[in-house]
Amino acid sequence: MRLRVLYVAAAALTAAALLLPLWGFAMSAPQYPDETLHLRVDSTGIGGDVHEVETLQQYIGVRFPTELPELWWATRAIGALVALLLLAAFTRASGAGRAYRALCAAAVLMFLALAAVAVQMRLYRVGHDRDPNAPIRAVHDFTPPLVGPVKVGNFTVWSFPHVGAVMLMTAAGLSVAGAAQRKVVA
16 A cells, blocks of 8 residues: 555544544443433534433432544644645655654654543543532542443443544554554555
């Protein structure tokens, strides 16, 4: 596969991630066998069954995040990554071009790592920064994992990367593959 195509594809996937949900949550409980509540986080905030989840969470003291300041830096970083990846598509085959592509791949991987840390920190705060005067006090503090389920009272809450995050991970893989190529066919 041509190097230029790798980086243009990585840039396109990265740009498309801004238009799609990045992270998702699904909540189900035995008392609601036919209904699963869904939340999705995209570049503009939280969407999905927000009202229903807010209503349920007030009973266990969870303060539903109405603002996600992490999205401010994440969307700008994604935009910068698009520019870096496009520039990498048109760098020369020289040592400097290879070095730039390696730095570009490192930047994409660093962004993914920092985003994962930010999401996990937010998930921790959601499960630990709770109202002590909530009506139901039997639910202990909890931390949803970055990926996977957690039991919160009667609910099982699944956290998972959504389409946009998968696109970002694919773009990271493409940029690493491009940086690893020794013989450049531009």
